[in-house]
Amino acid sequence: MEVQIAVAKVNKYAISESGDTLEVVERPNGGLSVVLADGQTSGRGAKAISQMVVRKVIGLLAEGVRDGAAARAASDALFTEKQGKVICTLNIASLDLQSRTVVLTRNNPAPIFICRGDRIDCLAEESIPLGTSRNLRPLISEVAIEPGVIIVIYTDGILHAGKRRGTPMDVAETIRSVLEDQDPGPQNLADALLAQAVRLDENRPADDISVLVLKITSRIGDNVRRMSVRLPIEGYTRE
Amino acid sequence: MEVQIAVAKVNKYAISESGDTLEVVERPNGGLSVVLADGQTSGRGAKAISQMVVRKVIGLLAEGVRDGAAARAASDALFTEKQGKVICTLNIASLDLQSRTVVLTRNNPAPIFICRGDRIDCLAEESIPLGTSRNLRPLISEVAIEPGVIIVIYTDGILHAGKRRGTPMDVAETIRSVLEDQDPGPQNLADALLAQAVRLDENRPADDISVLVLKITSRIGDNVRRMSVRLPIEGYTRE
Numbered sequence: 001m002e003v004q005i006a007v008a009k010v011n012k013y014a015i016s017e018s019g020d021t022l023e024v025v026e027r028p029n030g031g032l033s034v035v036l037a038d039g040q041t042s043g044r045g046a047k048a049i050s051q052m053v054v055r056k057v058i059g060l061l062a063e064g065v066r067d068g069a070a071a072r073a074a075s076d077a078l079f080t081e082k083q084g085k086v087i088c089t090l091n092i093a094s095l096d097l098q099s100r101t102v103v104l105t106r107n108n109p110a111p112i113f114i115c116r117g118d119r120i121d122c123l124a125e126e127s128i129p130l131g132t133s134r135n136l137r138p139l140i141s142e143v144a145i146e147p148g149v150i151i152v153i154y155t156d157g158i159l160h161a162g163k164r165r166g167t168p169m170d171v172a173e174t175i176r177s178v179l180e181d182q183d184p185g186p187q188n189l190a191d192a193l194l195a196q197a198v199r200l201d202e203n204r205p206a207d208d209i210s211v212l213v214l215k216i217t218s219r220i221g222d223n224v225r226r227m228s229v230r231l232p233i234e235g236y237t238r239e
Numbered sequence: 240m241e242v243q244i245a246v247a248k249v250n251k252y253a254i255s256e257s258g259d260t261l262e263v264v265e266r267p268n269g270g271l272s273v274v275l276a277d278g279q280t281s282g283r284g285a286k287a288i289s290q291m292v293v294r295k296v297i298g299l300l301a302e303g304v305r306d307g308a309a310a311r312a313a314s315d316a317l318f319t320e321k322q323g324k325v326i327c328t329l330n331i332a333s334l335d336l337q338s339r340t341v342v343l344t345r346n347n348p349a350p351i352f353i354c355r356g357d358r359i360d361c362l363a364e365e366s367i368p369l370g371t372s373r374n375l376r377p378l379i380s381e382v383a384i385e386p387g388v389i390i391v392i393y394t395d396g397i398l399h400a401g402k403r404r405g406t407p408m409d410v411a412e413t414i415r416s417v418l419e420d421q422d423p424g425p426q427n428l429a430d431a432l433l434a435q436a437v438r439l440d441e442n443r444p445a446d447d448i449s450v451l452v453l454k455i456t457s458r459i460g461d462n463v464r465r466m467s468v469r470l471p472i473e474g475y476t477r478e
Binding site for chain 1: 246248287336429433458461469470
């Protein structure tokens with residue numbers, strides 16, 4: 001099998017720094033974790049918050065701390081530092097080769113979609129961002145690692161897209177229309193969701209938007225791990 | 240402009256854990272850094288060493304510490320912990336949007352190749368791995384961020400490929416042959432270098448191999464950052 005992860009990320013219109021931070025870390029017992037945080041407001045302040053949360057979580061995961069405990073620790077640290085005045089959403093998606101599951105940890109009002117064949121499930125139980133209180137409980141779900149599973153996670157830029165104009169985004173419908181294509185890659189799905197959100201915001205995203213798609217395929221190929229990053233350099237293109 | 244980063248990574252034959260660790264971190268003042276470390280020997284022990292070094296470097300970079308200082312700190316920490324008995328190579332490639340350069344930090348005997356058009360330069364000045372002594376000096380080079388620049392970094396699995404059979408790899412020649420194609424993507428180049436090394440090892444890599452390619456293009460597209468990861472799950476494919 002092969003796990004494919006794709007991320008598409010865009011800043012709020014006219015803001016040079018995204019308040020969303022996403023990083024990938026290898027787990028000490030194999031597998032990897034993707035950590036996505038969205039700091040309150042936008043720009044530099046939000047970036048500092050989401051980076052602090054991601055850094056805390058990644059440091060703990062790298063030491064072998066379990067995902068739920070890492071989320072709680074980051075929440076307490078944020079609450080202590082900002083006295084409950086600043087919140088930050090957090091999602092962790094971990095490929096855990098010991099439990100043979102994808103472990104999904106969520107402190108984010110935005111739901112998670114899980115697709116298997118024609119079925120699209122939505123994890124939408126109420127979930128509270130980090131930093132609001134002590135003893136915050138993350139929601140944790142486990143999904144067996146098996147071919148055909150697709151998991152879609154995003155920040156609230158998708159939730160808010162188009163809302164100002166009364167045309168909110170139907171995420172499930174967008175996912176369904178992409179999945180009707182012949183076995184779309186995860187990057188196609190992430191790009192399509194982001195593009196739809198940007199379109200609903202009339203090409204001026206009202207918030208930072210990040211979309212993370214995990215896909216498990218039955219592909220048996222070489223044993224090569226691959227990663228690619230594409231980073232547009234703003235400012236340079238204007239010269 | 241757009242910066243494209245590609246990584247291809249394979250384990251030593253019959254070893255389930257790579258001693259090479261590669262991670263990407265966002266820099267607090269914009270841009271990002273790719274950190275690649277290769278711990279002595281292979282398997283679990285080597286992994287622990289390279290993870291420790293990468294974690295140390297990434298933590299410091301995230302705090303705004305400069306690359307050279309982060310490399311020195313990681314070296315001192317490794318030397319202190321292992322009393323000079325364990326070594327680890329380190330490469331940092333940073334996209335520094337303030338200096339408008341790619342900053343290359345090297346504590347690795349393996350050279351770095353820098354390609355511009357038909358020209359392929361090799362940074363091969365002697366460089367010593369971390370952990371061998373106190374006051375280790377990393378080699379630091381800066382390359383202006385401009386379209387057409389391609390940077391190739393790798394661990395010593397490439398250096399050793401084919402050596403046992405008296406057929407060492409001509410990295411510059413492999414790069415040249417790939418670049419003769421029409422504007423190859425960085426993943427193509429990374430994959431080609433890795434494939435050539437594995438071929439020279441008769442499909443049983445004698446060491447962990449990691450190849451990192453950075454390419455700067457003049458592409459002006461959307462302002463979307465993208466990342467993708469492909470992770471084969473060994474063990475599962477055998478069921």
